[in-house]
Amino acid sequence: MIPFRRAALAVARRELRRERRRGTVAWVTIPFGVVALLLVPLAVGTEQVLLRRIGPGLYWVVVLLFGVLVAVGDHDGRSQRDATALLGIDPVAELTGRALAATLLLLGFELATGVAAVVLYDLPVVGLPQLVVVMVLVAAGLGLLGTVAGAVAGAGPGAALVPLLVAPLAVPLLLGATQTLDGFVQGRSTISWILMMIVAVTVSAVVVVVAAAPLQEGR
Amino acid sequence: MRRYAKFLVGAGILVAVLGVLIVNLNDNLVYFQTPTEVVERPAGDARLRLGGQVVPDSVERTATETSFLVTDGRVAVPVRHVGAPPDLFQPGIGVVVEGSWDGETFRSDTMLVKHDENYSPEDPERPFTSP
Amino acid sequence: MEPLVRLDALRVDVGSTPILRDLDLVVESGETVGLFGANGAGKTTVLRVVATLRRPSAGTARVLGVDVASDARFEVRRRIGYVGHLPGLYPDLTLAENLGFAAEVLGLPADRVGEVLAQVGLAGAADRLASACSHGMQRRAEFARQLLVEPELLLLDEPHSALDVDAVDLVEGLVARVVERGGGAILVSHDRDRVAKLADRCVELVDGRLR
Amino acid sequence: MSQPTAPSSPSRGRVVVAVLAVLAAAVLAGVSPADAVQGELVRIMYVHVPAAWLAYLAFVVTLVGSVGYLVTRRFVFDRLAEASAEVGVYFTGLAIALGMIWAKPTWGVWWTWDARLTLTAIMFFVYLGYLALRRATAEPAVRARRAAVLGILGVVQIPLVHFSVVWWRTLHQPPTLIKPDKPSIEGTMLMALLAGIAAFTVVYGLLVARRMELARLEADLAAAEASLDRPVAGSAVTAPELGEAR
Numbered sequence: 191m192i193p194f195r196r197a198a199l200a201v202a203r204r205e206l207r208r209e210r211r212r213g214t215v216a217w218v219t220i221p222f223g224v225v226a227l228l229l230v231p232l233a234v235g236t237e238q239v240l241l242r243r244i245g246p247g248l249y250w251v252v253v254l255l256f257g258v259l260v261a262v263g264d265h266d267g268r269s270q271r272d273a274t275a276l277l278g279i280d281p282v283a284e285l286t287g288r289a290l291a292a293t294l295l296l297l298g299f300e301l302a303t304g305v306a307a308v309v310l311y312d313l314p315v316v317g318l319p320q321l322v323v324v325m326v327l328v329a330a331g332l333g334l335l336g337t338v339a340g341a342v343a344g345a346g347p348g349a350a351l352v353p354l355l356v357a358p359l360a361v362p363l364l365l366g367a368t369q370t371l372d373g374f375v376q377g378r379s380t381i382s383w384i385l386m387m388i389v390a391v392t393v394s395a396v397v398v399v400v401a402a403a404p405l406q407e408g409r
Numbered sequence: 410m411r412r413y414a415k416f417l418v419g420a421g422i423l424v425a426v427l428g429v430l431i432v433n434l435n436d437n438l439v440y441f442q443t444p445t446e447v448v449e450r451p452a453g454d455a456r457l458r459l460g461g462q463v464v465p466d467s468v469e470r471t472a473t474e475t476s477f478l479v480t481d482g483r484v485a486v487p488v489r490h491v492g493a494p495p496d497l498f499q500p501g502i503g504v505v506v507e508g509s510w511d512g513e514t515f516r517s518d519t520m521l522v523k524h525d526e527n528y529s530p531e532d533p534e535r536p537f538t539s540p
Numbered sequence: 541m542e543p544l545v546r547l548d549a550l551r552v553d554v555g556s557t558p559i560l561r562d563l564d565l566v567v568e569s570g571e572t573v574g575l576f577g578a579n580g581a582g583k584t585t586v587l588r589v590v591a592t593l594r595r596p597s598a599g600t601a602r603v604l605g606v607d608v609a610s611d612a613r614f615e616v617r618r619r620i621g622y623v624g625h626l627p628g629l630y631p632d633l634t635l636a637e638n639l640g641f642a643a644e645v646l647g648l649p650a651d652r653v654g655e656v657l658a659q660v661g662l663a664g665a666a667d668r669l670a671s672a673c674s675h676g677m678q679r680r681a682e683f684a685r686q687l688l689v690e691p692e693l694l695l696l697d698e699p700h701s702a703l704d705v706d707a708v709d710l711v712e713g714l715v716a717r718v719v720e721r722g723g724g725a726i727l728v729s730h731d732r733d734r735v736a737k738l739a740d741r742c743v744e745l746v747d748g749r750l751r
Numbered sequence: 752m753s754q755p756t757a758p759s760s761p762s763r764g765r766v767v768v769a770v771l772a773v774l775a776a777a778v779l780a781g782v783s784p785a786d787a788v789q790g791e792l793v794r795i796m797y798v799h800v801p802a803a804w805l806a807y808l809a810f811v812v813t814l815v816g817s818v819g820y821l822v823t824r825r826f827v828f829d830r831l832a833e834a835s836a837e838v839g840v841y842f843t844g845l846a847i848a849l850g851m852i853w854a855k856p857t858w859g860v861w862w863t864w865d866a867r868l869t870l871t872a873i874m875f876f877v878y879l880g881y882l883a884l885r886r887a888t889a890e891p892a893v894r895a896r897r898a899a900v901l902g903i904l905g906v907v908q909i910p911l912v913h914f915s916v917v918w919w920r921t922l923h924q925p926p927t928l929i930k931p932d933k934p935s936i937e938g939t940m941l942m943a944l945l946a947g948i949a950a951f952t953v954v955y956g957l958l959v960a961r962r963m964e965l966a967r968l969e970a971d972l973a974a975a976e977a978s979l980d981r982p983v984a985g986s987a988v989t990a991p992e993l994g995e996a997r
Contacts, residue, residue: 191615191618192618192647193647196644196647200641203641204641207637211633211669212632264632266630267626269626269628272593272622273622273682273685274628275593276593276689277618277642277645277646278617278618278645278646279645280614
């Protein structure tokens with residue numbers, strides 16, 4: 191049997207390399223996310239005071255909805271899956287590697303759209319340690335959920351279902367992210383929200399481990 | 410070339426529609442309203458942007474507020490701005506303030522300094538001073 | 541010693557339609573078996589069951605000493621080489637990157653990739669995206685991957701499709717290598733004559749049964 | 752098969768002219784006086800305005816290339832459109848970034864939604880989309896045709912962006928140079944600005960020529976590789992060596 195760590199890291203590197211070749215995240219998803227941040231104020235009003243108030247919420251909604259597209263990545267056809275399986279890669283390692291790559295891409299997406307949100311909405315950057323923790327947790331949670339959803343929906347027409355499958359499940363991440371930062375600004379304790387996010391990420395990780403073999407083999 | 414005739418017709422229609430939009434959207438696309446407009450069209454409690462020149466000699470500063478008159482040359486509106494004004498704020502400069510009416514005064518919480526299209530040296534006598 | 545492959549009363553259904561019925565087949569070490577039959581006879585399904593990629597509906601299939609329906613299949617997969625009739629390369633990676641991924645997973649030195657690509661005559665195309673390669677070149681790259689993996693059981697689905705004369709020799713060389721080391725091979729084709737040249741014995745699949 | 756030719760390096764003369772032009776513009780921008788209201792911040796203008804000018808120029812050239820391709824179906828026009836759009840996107844981004852850096856100390860915000868800023872951002876993203884469309888389409892003729900349609904439609908935005916400050920009341924200042932009466936800018940500043948525009952235009956020409964050359968080489972390479980694909984002999988595919996192992 192192939193060592194788990196080696197297989198997972200190889201899969202993650204493979205997925206990152208594929209993204210670099212395709213450039214979908216850098217050329218399509220990130221610009222589209224920034225366009226969304228740019229357009230929403232045209233609909234709700236462009237007053238600086240209003241935008242400073244709702245800006246963080248808009249940012250996290252954009253991260254959630256567009257982040258799903260980043261997390262799903264590109265699904266393999268059957269022949270690619272067969273070839274990978276016959277290298278002796280454990281299905282859990284395959285999905286873990288994909289989730290790892292998705293998490294790193296999501297961090298890049300969060301960073302790029304985050305800078306755009308700060309600049310566009312003139313947001314103050316406060317509570318940097320909390321912000322970093324929240325961004326990492328959201329990226330990990332969305333990466334795991336998107337990977338599972340991608341494996342559930344498969345390639346072809348099913349792939350369009352993925353955002354619908356993930357978005358409702360990602361509510362704890364959205365709530366945790368906004369409430370943690372809100373709580374920091376208002377001086378409330380944020381630890382319970384962070385704990386909730388950690389639980390959400392852990393549950394998603396458990397789902398990946400339990401569901402990997404049936405999802406990857408069941409077709 | 411007949412294929413491009415269709416394309417040209419399409420482009421022509423597009424330009425015409427855009428022209429109509431530009432004329433008609435005028436009111437909605439302006440970034441701020443002038444003092445004359447805000448006096449003629451009372452806005453109630455709604456937030457709006459007001460832009461014009463700061464009347465020289467009308468500026469009074471306190472620790473937390475700045476009061477001044479904003480004019481478009483015809484009407485002057487008293488403005489009370491809460492918070493520190495931008496560095497470039499000075500009598501005679503163009504400003505856009507964001508806020509709402511508080512009785513007869515316009516109470517602003519956001520101020521943007523509007524630079525005009527004229528560029529002139531600090532000291533017109535010595536145009537070639539190096540910085 | 542247990543044979544490489546032993547199929548006993550194998551049955552595979554898709555929905556309620558049987559694809560394979562009462563299939564018995566044994567492949568011993570050092571043996572090359574040709575499996576031929578018409579389109580839709582179930583040839584590919586046999587290969588996928590043997591490759592542990594598809595569960596039998598009934599009967600048993602033991603490959604390299606383990607039951608393909610058990611979790612032990614994960615342990616033996618690395619020792620099975622399977623080239624399906626569709627290429628299994630990632631189209632958005634180069635040939636070298638595709639094989640480099642396999643080498644990384646298997647813990648092989650990276651320069652093996654260049655060696656095996658040269659062996660199949662693709663040294664000049666190593667840095668070309670798989671999507672920019674013809675079907676025949678992708679098949680050659682698949683064979684290069686088998687040289688990297690060095691399987692004990694080689695399963696080739698229509699090995700001659702999309703190949704030129706040189707590459708047909710390549711199939712022969714690849715099979716010979718595996719057999720030399722005490723492994724075995726199953727070659728599936730609709731063309732009896734071509735398979736017969738390479739195989740020690742041939743079996744025909746008709747309507748999901750061996751004849 | 753067209754034989755790939757070695758890259759012709761741009762004539763040294765053109766590079767020297769470009770370097771000298773940029774240096775002259777930089778010196779003029781450095782010695783010109785500080786602005787009465789903005790102070791030293793005014794120097795951002797000497798790059799911001801030329802960058803915005805190049806954006807207009809580049810997208811008009813993309814229009815020319817797009818129309819040229821559709822009429823003649825010659826790929827040189829497609830390469831012109833592509834090269835110009837890439838340079839244009841770069842300079843649009845530069846103009847926006849510099850504008851933000853200027854806006855923060857002047858207006859007090861990095862960004863606001865006045866007509867000029869919003870339309871410029873939309874133009875930036877439309878041409879970013881143009882480049883993404885090119886990346887996403889592999890077949891050269893299909894890519895050129897689709898890109899040409901977008902390259903023609905996109906140009907509608909240029910007058911909108913430029914005259915937005917005249918047609919609508921914006922926070923952004925109205926044009927200083929291109930307007931009915933004479934430019935409202937002091938002489939030395941005007942010289943520095945014009946020198947910047949001239950220097951950037953020279954650099955633009957150089958970049959586009961270079962990028963077109965690169966695109967031609969890429970196309971030649973792809974054509975060369977494609978023609979190697981069918982007969983198996985060639986540099987990409989050779990006879991297997993595995994036979995020796997038997």
